[in-house]
Amino acid sequence: MPLDINALLTARARQLNADLADAPAIRVLEHALGDAKLGNIAMVSSFGADSVVLLHLLSQIDRHLPVLFLETAMLFPETLAYQQTVAETLGLTDVRVIRPDPSDLFVHDSTGELHLADTDACCAIRKVKPLELALQGFDGWITGRKRIHGGDRADLALFEVDGAAIKINPxxxxxxxxxxxxxxxxxxxxxxxxxxxxxxxxxxxCTTSTLPGEAPRAGRWRSSDKVECGIHFDGARIWPAPRPRS
Incomplete structure (x- = not known):
């Protein structure tokens, strides 16, 4: 009888959610990094508005853990500078800057305007594919997602299954x-x-400021139905390669 990896991971995540339901975030993070059953773990960080909180907690436990930073080539200059400031301030020693494949950009977005026609395709080549490739050497990853973001995140668990990996949301x-x-x-x-x-x-x-009273992510893909870039769609993913633009 073949081993059902998804069932095993689901059971493991369910048990961890029960055991750590009331634990403080740093305890959740400590367990995630110290539990041999979870395997090799990386943190993924956007170095965004409140990313420094989770990165600070990590720095108190293991400053050498790999931190994957998606540099899409379309980030704000302020984010690029902030990433360096935070890494230096917290003493993080293994921030890995993950970039899109230049050949994908050449074939699918040579003008840098793909986001105007197809935001999903743009995210696919600039975020989804690069991160999936970067995560291939890891058994799980840590994110900074929160229930206050709303939408599909409103019922977010501390531990969840994402394909053949465990995703941790301290x-x-x-x-x-x-x-x-x-x-x-x-x-x-x-x-x-x-x-x-x-x-x-x-x-x-694809990002604007938000008005008082708006949801935290209201400025992401404003005036569209899009709410996620695609890296947080649970389950086994196959990168959706866009067609070359004519």
């Missing part, structure tokens, strides 16, 4: 106030765009 239950309090308590550097009204920060062409 800050799932944190509120906006929790994040601010942690940054204040530890005097952590703020992303410069937060002061300009950006509550969630992605690629420059």
């Amino acid at each position: 800050l799932a239950a944190w509120s906006g106030a929790d994040l601010v309090a942690h940054m204040d308590a530890h005097d952590l550097p703020r992303h410069p765009l937060v002061a300009k009204g950006f509550s969630s920060i992605g690629c420059a062409p």
